[in-house]
Amino acid sequence: MLKNRMSKEQYGIVKAWESKVRKSQQAVVAKKRTNSLFTTMSVAPADDDPGEIFHAEKVISNGDFYTGQWADNLPHGHGKYLWTDGCMYVGEWYKGKTTGKGKFSWPSGATYEGEFKNGFMDGKGTYTGSLGDTYRGYWVRNFKQGQGIKSYSNGDYYEGDWNRGLQDGHGRYQWKNGTHYVGQWRNGLIDGCGTMVWSNGDRYDGSWEENLPKGNGTFKWADGNFYVGTWSKDPKEQNGTYYYQSGSSGESDFDPNEVYMEYLNDFKISSCEKIPVFPSQKVIPWSANESDFLQKQPIFRRGNDSSGKPRRTSVDGRVSNYCRESPTDSSDGIEGYGNSELQSCRGYKQKPFSLQPVKKQGLTIAKGHKNYELMLNLQLGIRHSVGRPAPTTSLDLRSSAFDPKEKVWTKFPPEGSKYTPPHQSCDFRWKDYCPVVFRSLRKLFKVDPADYMLSICGNDALRELSSPGKSGSFFYLTNDDRYMIKTMKKAEVKVLLRMLPAYYKHVRAFENTLVTKFYGLHCVKLTGATQKKVRFVIMGNLFCSEYHIHRRFDLKGSSHGRLTDKPEAEIDATTTLKDLDLNYIFRLHNVWFQDFCRQVDKDCDFLEQERIMDYSLLVGLHFQEASYQEPLTPEEQAAGINTPPGYFLASRFGDLDNQANPCTSRADIDQLISDPTRLASVRLGISMPARAERTARRTDYETQLVGEPTGELYDIILFFGIIDILQDYDISKKLEHAYKSFQYDPTSISAVDPKQYAKRFRDFIFRIFVEDT
Structure with missing residues (x-):
């Protein structure tokens, strides 16, 4: 037994360390335990495999203690390491580095359980702080990176993207009282486009800068009234219009400063608990003196296990003696490794293709773009159409509303008019086709007028897709990807107007219809010598989602010409x-x-x-559960560092800790x-x-x-x-x-x-x- 193989003094030190760590873990109030369901996937042995594998118990020269598998004078396999300051690691090792699945504990009671690479917290893992904060998600070299969920001890939580330990990208933050924000983040602050919904039903949709509304935005009350305008903490930069629920504008005593002084005053972003010392900073002074070993027992030699069967190592070098047979034990972390022997492991599914980070489609229409004025005209027209006062109508429309001649022309001179604001674009005319029908369709599809206006006419420009469709039409996407705008031929407009009564009846009867959702049909006519007309329809974007689309197919059921001519x-x-x-x-x-x-x-x-x-x-x-690997820098290659995951895609359905299959x-x-x-x-x-x-x-x-x-x-x-x-x-x-x-x-x-x-x-x-x- 262990006590018989070491001195009483050494035995007492080891037991004291273990007792200290155990007591510190029990002292954590409201600590959330997480189940480790990680598995190991085996591959064929590499040429640089270590030689004889031992089970060793070793007191390090500085007083630390290690017990576990040992090879080539280093921990290799599974083992436990106890530091004199009370820190402890239990898990997998590769050539003296914590690499694989393991658990690191701090004397404060904080723990990290998950994946390690070369000593770093790297991969999927859960950190539980000494105060009860938890983070479940992905890590890169000790930093929270990619998708993750942070639960704070005060009841707040954040779910979304992280970059170098801070909220960065798209995410949702919810306060304890139910108020929440969904949108863009930068360097741990609310920054970009997003929506904040208070527990009383009031909400703000628009641009943010450093946790405050800044730029174009809409504040909507729970009763349906809303305020659209330019937001800033500086009253001189504030400008906007108050609208009633019906869409008509009117006078109001609303002051935007109320949002800054009252609505936002009590809602602060909680800070993350600081990790006292990173596992990679724990220096381990290995020595190879045989006298340091309290026990050294051979387990198996190179190339064979104790049963004489060929030995395998995991993809990151960890020792494994078998290929798991159960489908529920297959690994989900093998992207980037190819080996024919993996196919023999029942339950392993090869990745369908190499997944790359998905970028937004299209070219932003900035000033100087050939269609910049057309975009301005479209945005001015939409703002006018949606904001124009209109009587409240039921969804039961008269046949006259569908008359193709039912259209409204509006002039937009640059200097403005009684009904239109001054603008910096060219002189144009705007046409609304069947405005009552499309207003009813937006209501039927549960589209909020303020959200619709903000998506198309907000601070951010539209994006033009790189090439027109086969029909010659051009496609534009709103910055939030909710809506797609397509230019149309006159014949297509006629078809839509002809089928509009039947279309309206169909989408009203079948809420889950799969046919395209149409939100508006318009025309811009440039005045002057050209008299050019551009007709376009506004549709829903099927792929507007928090999920990245990795493959898309256009399917008709025919075979002639139905093969992509792309390498x-x-x-x-x-x-x-x-x-x-x-x-x-x-x-x-x-x-x-x-x-x-x-x-x-x-x-x-x-x-x-x-x-x-x-x-x-x-x-x-x-x-x-797809992941993508970024290329190494020359410095990282020289240092022998593994490629860190740079982009993570996690399932919204299911626990991050429970996705081994x-x-x-x-x-x-x-x-x-x-x-x-x-x-x-x-x-x-x-x-x-x-x-x-x-x-x-x-x-x-x-x-x-x-x-x-x-x-x-x-x-x-x-x-x-x-x-x-x-x-x-x-x-x-x-x-x-x-x-x-x-x-x-x-x-x-x-x-x-x-x-x-x-x-x-x-x-x-x-x-x-x-x-x-």
Whole structure:
């Protein structure tokens, strides 16, 4: 026994250390315990594996104590280290460095349990402070970095992005009384665009700077009245207009300083508890004197374990004697390592492709851009249309509201007029098509007028997508990604106006319809010699989400010309792939699958009745638990430092501590469906947890539109909707069908009769979307 192998004095020192650490842990008030569910994934041994592995018990020259696995005069494998100051580490080691899964304890009672790399807290882990604060999420070289959740001892919490230990990026902070902020952060401060909602229902949406409103913003009271204007703590820079719930402007005694003096005075951002000393700062003076060992017992030698079987090490060098067989024990941290032996481990799913950080699409329309004045005209027009006084109407509209001649022209001279403000753009005229109908549609789609105005007309410019669509239309995105603006041909405007009564009836009858949501139809006409008209429609952006979309597909069910003509190396998260690029089938929970089938049938019937064809199902995939590795700097390469994760994507569904299995089980999704609070943000086609199964085609693409299932499953968040619904089967499409039918299989081309198109579309969709059994 240990006591017999060491002196009474040494034994007493070790037991005193252990007792001191144990008592300090028990003294922490309200400390939150977290379960460690980490696992190890094994790979083939490397050439630089250590030699003989021992179990050692060693008193270090400075009085520290180590017990655990030992190789080449260094800790290697699993072991425990006790420092004389009361700190303790229990976990995995690699060549004398804390590397792998482990737990570090401070004498104050604080603990960190999670992943280590080369002595640093690096990867996924949980820190619990001595005062009860906790942080669960990702770390890079001792700093909170990536996605994480911070719970403060005073009851506040923050969930979102971190950078070098501070809130930075997008996140949500909630105070103990229920007031919360959702939006952008910079260096630990509220900075950028965001929304603050007070517990009484009042809210502010707009720009922030250093925890205070600054720039364009809207303050909305719980009763529906709102104030739109420019915000600043300096009263000289304040300017705005008060609106009633109906949208009409009026006089008010509201003073913006009330927000600064009263609303924000009691809401401060809690500071993070300082870590007393980082594990990487704990110097360990290893020595190789045989006399220092209290015990040294061989475990196995290089290349074989005690049973004579080949030994393996983990991807970061940790010792492991077996390949885990249970699917629930598969590792979720193996991105960037490729080895054919991994395929033999049941439950391991290779990453579908190399995931890169997703950047915002499009080019910001700044001053000097060719469409800068057009953007200003559009924003002026939208502000006028939405803010114009209008009587409160019910959703039951008269037929006259749908009359194509029901439109309103407004002149916008640069010097301003009785109804329009002065502006710095060119002279133009603004047209609203069927304004009552689209106002009712926005109400039906639960779009807040102030939010809508702020998204399109706020401080931030629109972004123009890099290339126009196949139709020649241009696309613009609002800065918050909520809305997409598309320029339209006159023929498309006519189609939308013709089908508007049926469209309104359909979206009102089916709340979960998958067809595109239209919020407004407008026209800008430049005055002068050019008399140029630009018609455009405002639509919802299907991919506006806190999830990054890693793959997107435009699916029609046809095969001719439905392969992306892009080299594999150039395909990224912004590339829209087509039918013959699709290499997955999507498995939906039975509740959602039944709803999905019914809604696809209803939407296809509607489009067929309106003689619409050539539409698509736009599908976006977010692969859960994906990570991306940044390249090393030359200095880091020279120092032998591992590549730190620079970008993390974490699942919103499920605990950060409980995601060892890369695939969500049916039981997990069953639990999600039965939990109303978690289900609230999930709708048909929006943020739907599902599973994607990889498929493989034969070499003859043209004869196999859907590949054969391979059994490889991935946990995904799914987005989908039916787009491009403004193409009717007109004479040009009939001629296109006749011409291409001579050259290709008539069933493979896109331009077919609406009835045939709907049948083919449905058949294809129901082959790639299946019930998860």
